[in-house]
Amino acid sequence: MKTPWTLLTTAGALAAAGLIFAGRATQAQAPTAPPRYGVVNLREVMDQFGEVQDAQTKLEKRAAEFRQEGKARQEKTEDVRFRRDQEHPDSPKWFELQKELNRLSVELEIWTKLEKGDIQAEQRQQESGLYKRILAVVETVAKRQGLDAVFQFDAIDLNDPDEVVSARRMGVRAVIYASPTVDLTKDVIARLSQTSPKKGEK
Numbered sequence: 001m002k003t004p005w006t007l008l009t010t011a012g013a014l015a016a017a018g019l020i021f022a023g024r025a026t027q028a029q030a031p032t033a034p035p036r037y038g039v040v041n042l043r044e045v046m047d048q049f050g051e052v053q054d055a056q057t058k059l060e061k062r063a064a065e066f067r068q069e070g071k072a073r074q075e076k077t078e079d080v081r082f083r084r085d086q087e088h089p090d091s092p093k094w095f096e097l098q099k100e101l102n103r104l105s106v107e108l109e110i111w112t113k114l115e116k117g118d119i120q121a122e123q124r125q126q127e128s129g130l131y132k133r134i135l136a137v138v139e140t141v142a143k144r145q146g147l148d149a150v151f152q153f154d155a156i157d158l159n160d161p162d163e164v165v166s167a168r169r170m171g172v173r174a175v176i177y178a179s180p181t182v183d184l185t186k187d188v189i190a191r192l193s194q195t196s197p198k199k200g201e202k
Contacts, residue, residue, distance in 0.1 A: 035148040036146060036147045038145065038150045038184045039153035039183055041183070044185050049189070051192075062119055066115050066116075070112060077108055083097055084098055138188055150184065
């Protein structure tokens with residue numbers, strides 16, 4: 001039979017072991033740091049990003065040139081149509097002008113289709129390149145601040161009576177509220193300005 005001293009010693013050892021295991025369990029179950037999030041207002045970034053404005057200006061110029069040349073081609077086609085209508089339908093001149101009118105009409109249709117396709121492809125390429133630039137900068141800023149995720153934030157001024165909040169706008173809204181302390185928009189804009197080529201370096 002164990003003596004009281006032996007029992008006390010055994011109990012003490014068990015208690016000590018229990019504390020050790022409890023301490024290890026506590027260390028193993030120690031809560032990890034909560035995820036850190038940030039938000040970016042991409043609409044504001046696009047409005048402030050100079051290269052976006054430059055690309056828009058370039059596309060607008062291309063579109064204006066397209067409309068101008070299209071108008072000239074259309075006027076030329078209509079001029080041939082007018083001259084054809086001045087001739088007798090059975091005259092050789094009428095048939096000659098009709099042949100030219102057919103050619104110009106087909107050329108105008110094909111040219112219009114090809115030019116529209118080229119402009120749309122150029123726009124998609126420019127947008128893709130700019131979006132990739134912006135996303136890369138967002139990732140850089142987020143990593144430097146130790147963030148785990150960044151969400152798109154469409155800021156709404158609740159004090160502005162002219163601010164229109166449509167059902168569609170609310171439906172695509174990824175973040176309902178974000179504290180200014182997690183807003184990376186200005187940091188992203190500043191970083192984009194630093195990494196953008198200067199005028200004349202493009």
